[in-house]
Amino acid sequence: xxxxxxxxxxxxxxxxxxxxxxxxxxxxxxxxxxxxxxxxxxxxxxxxxxxxxxxxxxxxxxxxxxxxxxxxxxxxxxxxxxxxxxxxxxxxxxxxxxxxxxxxxxxxxxxxxx
Amino acid sequence: xxxxxxxxxxxxxxxxxxxxxxxxxxxxxxxxxxxxxxxxxxxxxxxxxxxxxxxxxxxxxxxxxxxxxxxxxxxxxxxxxxxxxxxxxxxxxxxxxxxxxxxxxxxxxxxxxxx
Numbered sequence: 001x002x003x004x005x006x007x008x009x010x011x012x013x014x015x016x017x018x019x020x021x022x023x024x025x026x027x028x029x030x031x032x033x034x035x036x037x038x039x040x041x042x043x044x045x046x047x048x049x050x051x052x053x054x055x056x057x058x059x060x061x062x063x064x065x066x067x068x069x070x071x072x073x074x075x076x077x078x079x080x081x082x083x084x085x086x087x088x089x090x091x092x093x094x095x096x097x098x099x100x101x102x103x104x105x106x107x108x109x110x111x112x113x114x
Numbered sequence: 115x116x117x118x119x120x121x122x123x124x125x126x127x128x129x130x131x132x133x134x135x136x137x138x139x140x141x142x143x144x145x146x147x148x149x150x151x152x153x154x155x156x157x158x159x160x161x162x163x164x165x166x167x168x169x170x171x172x173x174x175x176x177x178x179x180x181x182x183x184x185x186x187x188x189x190x191x192x193x194x195x196x197x198x199x200x201x202x203x204x205x206x207x208x209x210x211x212x213x214x215x216x217x218x219x220x221x222x223x224x225x226x227x228x229x
Contacts, residue, residue: 101215
């Protein structure tokens with residue numbers, strides 16, 4: 001079975017540009033999570049969805065960040081405008097709520113903002 | 115509030131030596147506990163998990179962990195480390211919030227293995 005699929009794997013952009021990261025969760029999972037990983041702050045939960053509805057976005061750093069989940073098989077994380085401090089690896093993970101909360105992670109999208 | 119502490123940021127062991135990575139959690143109820151491993155440039159892979167029952171759980175790649183409620187700990191162990199075990203290891207606790215489960219991660223422990 002396919003795991004969580006993220007794209008792009010690497011993105012290099014210039015400050016001020018819009019960045020869109022994409023995620024396809026595991027089929028049948030009803031929860032989706034976006035994490036950001038940096039050396040300084042470790043793994044930070046940005047936002048999570050259950051049944052396509054955002055449940056908790058308290059980790060989203062500021063209004064420049066937005067996330068959507070238009071259907072059960074697709075989610076996006078958008079940064080507009082991007083800044084150098086947004087450089088990080090962004091992970092998407094999915095799980096089945098009603099189970100024990102085990103997360104399945106994608107391989108991440110490494111973002112570099114120049 | 116729920117939290118996870120991994121006291122060791124870096125650990126170095128020799129190949130063939132035993133390993134123990136520490137994890138302490140703070141959670142009011144019986145926790146769901148996890149250990150994940152992250153190799154360079156990769157996502158996080160589940161090593162093992164504890165939900166209930168036997169407090170010693172076995173995982174993949176020869177790892178095991180023991181849940182000790184009295185110490186609020188869930189330490190990861192391996193009797194003989196292989197060079198391929200060099201990676202970053204994350205402990206996590208499953209936290210229920212508003213009826214939904216999410217994972218709270220520790221800061222991670224980076225393991226280096228000397229030949």
